[in-house]
Amino acid sequence: MFNRMLSAFGIGGPSVDTVLDSPHAVPGQPVTGQVRIRGGSSDAEIGQVVLSLVTRVEGGGFSFGHDDERGDGAEFFRSVVQQGLRVPAGQLVPVPFQLVLPWETPITAVGGSALPGMSVGVRTELVIAGARDKGDLDTVLVGPLPSQNKVLDAFGQLGFSFRGTSVGTGHLPGVSHELGCYQELAFFPPGQFAGRVGQVDLTFVATEHVLHVILEADRRGGFSSGGDTTGHLRVSHQEAQTTDWASAIDAWLTQVAARSAANPAFGGWPGHGDHHQQDQRRGGGTGGMLAAGAAGVAGGVLGGMALGGVADEFFGDDEG
The missing domain is CATH 2.60.40.640 (Immunoglobulin-like)
Structure with a gap:
């Protein structure tokens, strides 16, 4: 005993x-x-x-x-x-x-x-x-899923610099979550956006069949109100692997940097029907984020990709 x-x-x-x-x-x-x-x-x-x-x-x-x-x-x-x-x-x-x-x-x-x-x-x-x-x-x-690899590869091609990662609680608007938390990968934008975009956060929310790609850009410089602009695209894993992410992300970020707070939201992504969604600004209920200081990831993140034919107005977007 x-x-x-x-x-x-x-x-x-x-x-x-x-x-x-x-x-x-x-x-x-x-x-x-x-x-x-x-x-x-x-x-x-x-x-x-x-x-x-x-x-x-x-x-x-x-x-x-x-x-x-x-x-x-x-x-x-x-x-x-x-x-x-x-x-x-x-x-x-x-x-x-x-x-x-x-x-x-x-x-x-x-x-x-x-x-x-x-x-x-x-x-x-x-x-x-x-x-x-x-x-x-x-x-x-x-490691990332193959579909997520394609997005990260585009960040490397465009010249983004990895800043760090964070994990926070809550659920993002318009996205179904299995877990009560989500991860953000933070990047400094390419040099041509310096002074206009301070940071770009990338969040993946995946299911067995679907990948949500959420981008959040911190607008700076000549904007009257500043704030964040968020883009959200929902695609299948198969679609994600045949998408020209480099062109799409570059076009979206160019528009974010160029527009003022008074500009209307971006249009849809032609030809993708209900796969395109507009995302609301991340607000209360998503919890505080935990910044992790980190050194940059070397190189272009992953290998190369060169596909075409994606419209400039790729991501749905809502003002911060």
């Missing part, structure tokens, strides 16, 4: 080590591996083996969920991978798992290189006699 009580408090109880088959992952795809549980000084009855996904941004706190008391990060997804497990004293019990990443999982690596200051990890938790024992974090490098 005494040994069982000590085990409930983690004294002489089982130890856990989670091993990922690969640290590289993509939203919508599974992360696989084993939770290896070694019995302690006495047999243990484990109520649940739980895996959770947590994210952290260096240089700031979190604006969603509950921060882990050890500073590991804020949890945004969890899954029970085993229930009712008996672990004999001193023996190793492996628990294979497959954890499918949500489509909205934050991107933490581009072109195989980690984004500075941003991380996502798999955390293992054993529930013994109602008490939770949180194990170590195993880092996962979450």
